[in-house]
Amino acid sequence: MLMKILMIARKTLYSSPGGDTVQISSTAKYLRYLGVEVDIKLSGEDLDYNNYDLLHFFNIIRPDDIIPHINKSSLPFVVSTIFVDYSEYEKNNREGTFKLFAKVLTGDQLEYLKTIARFVKNGDKINSPYYILNGHKKSIKNIIRRANMLLPNSDSEYHRLFKSYEVESSYRKIPNAIDNHFFTDEVPPNNNFKDHVLCVGRIEGRKNQLNLIKALADTNLSLTLIGKPSPNHMAYFEECKSLIAKTNNIQIIEHVDHAELAAIYKAAKVHVLPSWFETTGLSSLEAVAMGCNIVVTKMGDTFEYFEDMAYYCEPDNIESIKNAVIAAYNDPFNNKLKERVLKEYIWESAAQETLTAYKTVLCE
Numbered sequence: 001m002l003m004k005i006l007m008i009a010r011k012t013l014y015s016s017p018g019g020d021t022v023q024i025s026s027t028a029k030y031l032r033y034l035g036v037e038v039d040i041k042l043s044g045e046d047l048d049y050n051n052y053d054l055l056h057f058f059n060i061i062r063p064d065d066i067i068p069h070i071n072k073s074s075l076p077f078v079v080s081t082i083f084v085d086y087s088e089y090e091k092n093n094r095e096g097t098f099k100l101f102a103k104v105l106t107g108d109q110l111e112y113l114k115t116i117a118r119f120v121k122n123g124d125k126i127n128s129p130y131y132i133l134n135g136h137k138k139s140i141k142n143i144i145r146r147a148n149m150l151l152p153n154s155d156s157e158y159h160r161l162f163k164s165y166e167v168e169s170s171y172r173k174i175p176n177a178i179d180n181h182f183f184t185d186e187v188p189p190n191n192n193f194k195d196h197v198l199c200v201g202r203i204e205g206r207k208n209q210l211n212l213i214k215a216l217a218d219t220n221l222s223l224t225l226i227g228k229p230s231p232n233h234m235a236y237f238e239e240c241k242s243l244i245a246k247t248n249n250i251q252i253i254e255h256v257d258h259a260e261l262a263a264i265y266k267a268a269k270v271h272v273l274p275s276w277f278e279t280t281g282l283s284s285l286e287a288v289a290m291g292c293n294i295v296v297t298k299m300g301d302t303f304e305y306f307e308d309m310a311y312y313c314e315p316d317n318i319e320s321i322k323n324a325v326i327a328a329y330n331d332p333f334n335n336k337l338k339e340r341v342l343k344e345y346i347w348e349s350a351a352q353e354t355l356t357a358y359k360t361v362l363c364e
Contacts (some may be wrong), residue, residue, distance in 0.1 A: 004037045006052040012045040019282045030351030049073040063139035067128040076148045084162045089276035144169050148361040153279045154301040172357045176280040177350040180185035185291040189267035196268045197220045200283035203237050204230035208274045208315045213243050215322040223250045265290035270328045274321045288341045294329040309337035
């Protein structure tokens with residue numbers, strides 16, 4: 001029997017691409033290879049749920065994108081939680097009035113405030129009366145209770161979610177992954193980036209590129225940042241560019257397609273994600289597959305993926321970032337981690353695990 005799945009993602013999935021953009025498109029791609037019919041729609045669209053067997057949502061931290069659809073549809077649904085916690089970033093890096101709120105409000109209260117602020121400032125529509133009346137935390141609890149299954153990227157992500165909301169749910173771990181048809185040893189290196197340090201990701205405060213720039217500005221290492229600025233973080237992007245202009249070893253490239261990115265990873269030596277939080281960091285997995293040692297944040301779920309085979313840094317400590325990058329740069333490449341990534345973290349496997357989750361839900 002042909003299975004038909006409707007994936008529903010945030011409104012800015014394509015206008016402000018991130019790791020979830022890759023996760024959604026890659027999961028859908030490999031599910032189709034398994035014979036599953038998949039459509040991807042944005043949460044703000046008027047959707048017809050007829051002829052689908054199951055709904056698949058992403059980003060539980062955006063409950064207003066999910067609740068209207070589960071209220072309109074009687075279909076079973078699963079949620080790829082992608083549950084991040086940016087509270088430390090908010091408390092330490094926000095400026096002005098919002099910084100005062102960040103000091104006294106909980107993470108859920110801050111998310112609610114930001115949703116209201118986006119509505120007032122940008123006219124971003126709030127879709128769910130339930131969300132307005134009940135707030136962020138109760139909305140997420142509502143989703144967890146009603147979901148047929150949660151699909152976190154790691155066990156530690158699920159345990160963090162349960163600790164935060166104290167609502168249990170059945171779950172199946174679906175690790176983040178790489179496309180091993182793009183990221184292969186056959187890719188020739190782009191030697192314009194030979195022995196570079198890379199940081200691939202959307203340019204925004206939560207990704208912490210500014211502290212990385214500060215950490216490497218006075219070194220002889222060549223740092224290349226690859227990523228578009230987040231639309232709501234343009235001042236941060238300008239601050240990054242202003243600091244880079246005072247250096248001769250750092251550059252920003254706003255867009256590189258996946259095929260070209262593989263060749264850049266192949267030539268580089270180290271990849272860094274000094275973020276305030278990462279559930280994984282897709283670019284870290286891709287970089288490992290192409291022969292880079294990786295530096296990652298200590299905050300989030302990175303240890304479950306990389307264990308002691310990565311170099312860890314504290315996002316608020318410039319010396320910590322610098323020392324971790326230098327150590328990763330000077331050490332030989334860790335083939336053991338590459339073998340693990342190519343064995344455990346590829347999209348074919350993630351799609352198969354996702355399909356198993358769908359079948360479990362539909363057979364209940």
